[in-house]
Amino acid sequence: MxxxxxxxxxxxxxxxxxxxxxxxxxxxxxxxxxxxxxxxxxxxxxxxxxxxxPAHTTMDCASCGARTKHALPLSERTYTCTACGAVSPRDKNSARVMLHRAGLNPAGAEGVRPPGAQLPEAA
Ligand SMILES: [Zn+2]
Known part of the structure; x- marks a missing residue:
């Protein structure tokens, strides 16, 4: 789980x-x-x-939502945003773009405790 x-x-x-x-x-x-x-x-x-x-998930910036003018060549493994300068591994950027589109918050998926979670620091 x-x-x-x-x-x-x-x-x-x-x-x-x-x-x-x-x-x-x-x-x-x-x-x-x-x-x-x-x-x-x-x-x-x-x-x-x-x-x-799935369209443009490799072209959109996960940080600011800007879209690059060209699709990244498959050999390019790192996404670099020309608008905000964010640099992240291509796969990670695409995954974040997909989560955004699904209406999910990637930060929530990674860091925020789920509702009802029993964590010591929640007290
Ligand atoms: Zn950006």
């Missing part, structure tokens, strides 16, 4: 599978089943599953 009580799920739709309508149907069905399983799993564990549109 972790303190995270919400999970952001990327609302993905792989383009490479969408070339024929047959493949698209199969892909949609598979993705639909995956989402359904995730959502049901979340419900079972009392979690809050949110679907997030």
């Amino acid at each position: 972790t303190d995270h009580d919400a999970v952001a799920v990327e609302d993905f739709r792989p383009k490479f599978l969408a070339r024929s309508s047959m493949a698209r149907k199969a892909a949609d069905a598979a993705i639909g089943a995956t989402k359904k399983a995730l959502i049901e799993m979340g419900r079972k564990h009392g979690r809050d599953i949110r679907l997030v549109h």
Whole structure:
């Protein structure tokens, strides 16, 4: 168990599978089943599953929300914001952008105690 009580799920739709309508149907069905399983799993564990549109998660700044003009090349592992100067590992930045879009506060996910948590310093 972790303190995270919400999970952001990327609302993905792989383009490479969408070339024929047959493949698209199969892909949609598979993705639909995956989402359904995730959502049901979340419900079972009392979690809050949110679907997030994945566009531009590698281009948006998690700190200030600015969007870079160019997608980062895959070889570039570090996101550097030209607007606010924030520098963070690419994957971490994308994850934070997704959490923001899901309406979740990344700081809350990492640092703030969940409601009802029994922590000594809460007294
Ligand atoms: Zn920024």
